[in-house]
Amino acid sequence: MIGKYLPLLASSLRRKRLRTFFTIASILVAFLLYGLAASLQFALKSGVDVAGADRLLAMHKVSFTQLLPASYESRIKAVDGVVAVSPQTWFGAWFRDERNQFPTFPSDPEAYLRIYPEIKLAEEQKQAWFADRAGALVGRAIADLYGWKVGDQVPLRSAIWRRLDGSDTWDVTVRAIYDLPEGGDTRQIVLHQDYFEEAKQQAKGLIGWYVIKIDDVNRAQAISRQIDLMFANSPAETKTSSERAMAQSFVNQVGNIGAILSAIVAAVFFTMLLVTANTMAQSVRERTNELAVLKTLGFSNGGVLGMVLAESVLVTALGGLLGMFCAWWIGVQFGPTLDQYLPGFRVPPEAFTKSVLYMLALGVVAGAVPAWQAMRLRIVEALRRD
Amino acid sequence: MNAMPVEVAAGTSIVRIRDLVKDYRRGAETVRVLDGLSLDIQQGDFVALMGPSGSGKSTLLNLIGGLDRPTSGTLEVDGLRVDELSEGSLGRWRADHVGFIFQMYNLLPVLTAERNVELPLLLTNLDREQRMRRVAAALKLVGLEHRARHRPRELSGGQEQRVGIARAIVTDPTLLLCDEPTGDLDRKSGDEILNLLEALNAEYGKTIIMVTHDPHAAERAHRVIHLDKGMLSEGSG
Ligand SMILES: Nc1ncnc2c1ncn2[C@@H]1O[C@H](COP(=O)(O)OP(=O)(O)O)[C@@H](O)[C@H]1O
Ligand SMILES: [Mg+2]
Numbered sequence: 001m002i003g004k005y006l007p008l009l010a011s012s013l014r015r016k017r018l019r020t021f022f023t024i025a026s027i028l029v030a031f032l033l034y035g036l037a038a039s040l041q042f043a044l045k046s047g048v049d050v051a052g053a054d055r056l057l058a059m060h061k062v063s064f065t066q067l068l069p070a071s072y073e074s075r076i077k078a079v080d081g082v083v084a085v086s087p088q089t090w091f092g093a094w095f096r097d098e099r100n101q102f103p104t105f106p107s108d109p110e111a112y113l114r115i116y117p118e119i120k121l122a123e124e125q126k127q128a129w130f131a132d133r134a135g136a137l138v139g140r141a142i143a144d145l146y147g148w149k150v151g152d153q154v155p156l157r158s159a160i161w162r163r164l165d166g167s168d169t170w171d172v173t174v175r176a177i178y179d180l181p182e183g184g185d186t187r188q189i190v191l192h193q194d195y196f197e198e199a200k201q202q203a204k205g206l207i208g209w210y211v212i213k214i215d216d217v218n219r220a221q222a223i224s225r226q227i228d229l230m231f232a233n234s235p236a237e238t239k240t241s242s243e244r245a246m247a248q249s250f251v252n253q254v255g256n257i258g259a260i261l262s263a264i265v266a267a268v269f270f271t272m273l274l275v276t277a278n279t280m281a282q283s284v285r286e287r288t289n290e291l292a293v294l295k296t297l298g299f300s301n302g303g304v305l306g307m308v309l310a311e312s313v314l315v316t317a318l319g320g321l322l323g324m325f326c327a328w329w330i331g332v333q334f335g336p337t338l339d340q341y342l343p344g345f346r347v348p349p350e351a352f353t354k355s356v357l358y359m360l361a362l363g364v365v366a367g368a369v370p371a372w373q374a375m376r377l378r379i380v381e382a383l384r385r386d
Numbered sequence: 387m388n389a390m391p392v393e394v395a396a397g398t399s400i401v402r403i404r405d406l407v408k409d410y411r412r413g414a415e416t417v418r419v420l421d422g423l424s425l426d427i428q429q430g431d432f433v434a435l436m437g438p439s440g441s442g443k444s445t446l447l448n449l450i451g452g453l454d455r456p457t458s459g460t461l462e463v464d465g466l467r468v469d470e471l472s473e474g475s476l477g478r479w480r481a482d483h484v485g486f487i488f489q490m491y492n493l494l495p496v497l498t499a500e501r502n503v504e505l506p507l508l509l510t511n512l513d514r515e516q517r518m519r520r521v522a523a524a525l526k527l528v529g530l531e532h533r534a535r536h537r538p539r540e541l542s543g544g545q546e547q548r549v550g551i552a553r554a555i556v557t558d559p560t561l562l563l564c565d566e567p568t569g570d571l572d573r574k575s576g577d578e579i580l581n582l583l584e585a586l587n588a589e590y591g592k593t594i595i596m597v598t599h600d601p602h603a604a605e606r607a608h609r610v611i612h613l614d615k616g617m618l619s620e621g622s623g
Contacts, residue, residue, distance in 0.1 A: 004508050004514065004517075005508060007497070007501060008497070008501075008505075008508070011494070011496040011497050011501070012496065014496055015495075015496050289492065290492075290494050293492045293494070294505070295477065296451075296453060296480065296486050296492075297480070297481060297486075297505055297506045297509070297553075298477045298478060298480050298481025298482075298506065298509050299477070299509065300474060300477050300478075301473070301474075301477075379448075379453045379454070380445075380448050380453050380454045383453075383488075383492075384444075
């Protein structure tokens with residue numbers, strides 16, 4: 001039924017090809033911008049969502065780059081409400097290319113898995129990793145990146161830590177490869193703290209920070225305070241907060257970026273609204289005579305209104321879909337490269353849904369006034385204007 | 387097209403106008419263009435409507451075709467009170483009963499000849515194949531079947547007007563309203579258009595009302611009506 005009007009719609013777009021092209025191109029750019037902004041916000045936010053609220057981080061009060069005594073572990077474990085504790089240290093691992101460091105932490109393997117239950121790995125791999133002091137738990141993304149398999153021995157280099165023999169090469173064996181639920185970042189390696197402590201040359205008896213799992217999310221603040229109080233007035237005071245709060249403060253900072261992005265996108269959409277409305281107004285004005293002829297032939301006022309609106313929506317939908325496609329393509333194409341700095345950079349599904357609504361809204365609003373004018377057009381007056 | 391012998395239809399009024407008044411408002415003042423005129427046009431007739439510029443010929447034609455509404459008076463076409471129809475039903479009525487032919491052809495420039503002719507059929511329930519068959523028949527009747535895929539600017543004025551005629555007759559209306567159909571054409575093309583109108587009248591029984599100020603064109607009609615200062619007077623055709 002609608003299909004038979006398509007040639008009529010398409011032909012009105014062909015009327016001024018260049019103008020149609022520019023209008024569609026600017027809408028394309030607007031939606032591309034929207035898609036990229038949504039991808040960026042999604043990437044920034046995904047870091048927070050995965051961070052558990054029942055996890056605390058205890059680090060040096062002065063700076064998180066300063067080390068803490070390894071002896072704190074047992075004292076923290078004794079605090080009421082603490083379920084598990086694991087030390088962690090930034091290892092500065094790289095492979096092949098020193099500029100591509102990836103997160104690698106010597107930890108207490110069993111405690112680590114208890115603290116991060118979302119980590120998925122095969123039972124026999126888990127046991128194999130527990131059993132091998134020089135074994136590594138490797139994230140799927142890293143394993144795929146370098147083509148590592150369970151059982152492979154890999155010479156990890158450290159940008160920070162030297163072994164007792166002065167070498168910066170740490171031979172570890174891939175014992176287990178883990179996955180995370182959809183969207184999780186698996187660019188990470190976990191090593192044995194015991195092995196690290198034994199083999200490293202410097203900073204003996206010191207670790208980077210502690211990750212702590214607690215039994216009651218609501219007591220996160222109280223437990224944090226209790227831990228910090230325990231080490232107050234010692235040479236290495238601690239600052240404990242929940243992982244989510246940390247991530248949250250990070251996000252609050254990037255939240256401002258998000259707000260700026262939203263403002264820019266809103267401004268761009270508003271401009272597009274004006275551009276499209278102007279195009280439609282011109283297009284209708286030029287076709288006054290044609291619209292009057294259509295009415296003469298029996299096209300109803302509502303029909304003419306619908307036609308102009310459909311034309312407007314066709315323009316915004318064409319530009320919008322192309323723009324979202326470009327944004328999607330950029331995510332697919334460059335997402336993996338960006339993963340290192342900005343994991344999860346891709347157009348989130350809800351942004352696609354929203355974009356379709358925006359296309360419809362933009363088309364309808366931009367076409368509203370011209371469509372209304374076309375509807376109100378009086379045949380005899382329009383035909384006399386020739 | 388339904389062939390309809392003229393003799394059978396003769397004597398039946400297809401257009402019946404009584405005391406028709408049309409005022410236009412121009413700013414604060416009201417201008418009376420048609421001043422209480424009455425007129426009967428027989429089914430199958432070919433009428434030329436003449437008169438000086440601005441005398442209201444187009445206005446009268448537009449009223450008969452339901453493009454505009456009279457200020458007062460009655461207007462009956464084929465037994466139906468056109469002046470009483472709502473705007474929506476007026477549109478549907480036009481689509482079914484009236485074919486318009488304009489001086490400037492009024493084709494859609496971006497559409498091919500056949501798409502232009504198809505336009506009125508989009509409002510019907512015909513499927514694409516049926517529509518294209520009718521379009522082909524109409525274009526053949528005006529002798530333009532070989533120009534179906536041409537756009538208006540690729541056609542001569544006379545050819546454009548023939549596309550206009552094909553568009554007007556594709557729904558097989560009984561009434562053809564032509565507003566100076568040869569006004570923008572040279573003598574030769576104009577004659578071809580008049581031949582076509584004559585044939586549509588004689589062979590297909592279309593009732594034709596043609597506005598013209600060209601006496602040469604008016605000669606082709608069976609009946610000539612003069613309009614001046616809002617009043618009608620009969621002349622010989
Ligand atoms: N829509 C309109 N609004 C105001 N005046 C009009 C309108 N249509 C026609 N007129 C006036 O009515 C008169 C008759 O116009 P018209 O019917 O076009 O004359 P014709 O076709 O005989 O040249 C003219 O004076 C014209 O200016
Ligand atoms: Mg006129």
